[in-house]
Amino acid sequence: MIVKIQQTLRNARFIGEMAFKGIEREIRSRLSPPRSEVASNPVVSHQDQEMVSEPFDGYGLLTAAQIIEQSKTWTAERKASVTVYESATRNRRSVLQALS
Numbered sequence: 001m002i003v004k005i006q007q008t009l010r011n012a013r014f015i016g017e018m019a020f021k022g023i024e025r026e027i028r029s030r031l032s033p034p035r036s037e038v039a040s041n042p043v044v045s046h047q048d049q050e051m052v053s054e055p056f057d058g059y060g061l062l063t064a065a066q067i068i069e070q071s072k073t074w075t076a077e078r079k080a081s082v083t084v085y086e087s088a089t090r091n092r093r094s095v096l097q098a099l100s
Contacts, residue, residue, distance in 0.1 A: 031060050052088040055081040068098040 054060055055078065062070070071079060083099045086092060 052085050055085045059085070064092050064094050067095050071095075071098055 059067075059082070067082070071082070074082070079099045083096060086095050086099070
């Protein structure tokens with residue numbers, strides 16, 4: 001009986017660790033652009049990319065669809081700052097097209 005409880009605990013710990021690692025990976029991928037997208041933007045140097053800050057708090061957590069939806073109510077000034085940031089970092093065509 002004790003062996004079965006110990007095995008169940010090991011399984012639960014393993015599942016919890018795997019779930020945590022998956023969530024951690026997801027958060028990291030949302031907070032930093034994939035290297036392939038950063039490298040594919042020939043207009044902005046790596047040094048310039050590091051100098052550009054988020055246009056507003058929480059921007060890095062938004063999906064492209066969320067940005068596109070929210071941009072409908074933004075001022076021209078905010079759209080311009082998001083365009084500069086997006087061009088220097090993720091460079092997502094759908095976002096840039098919605099902002100133009």
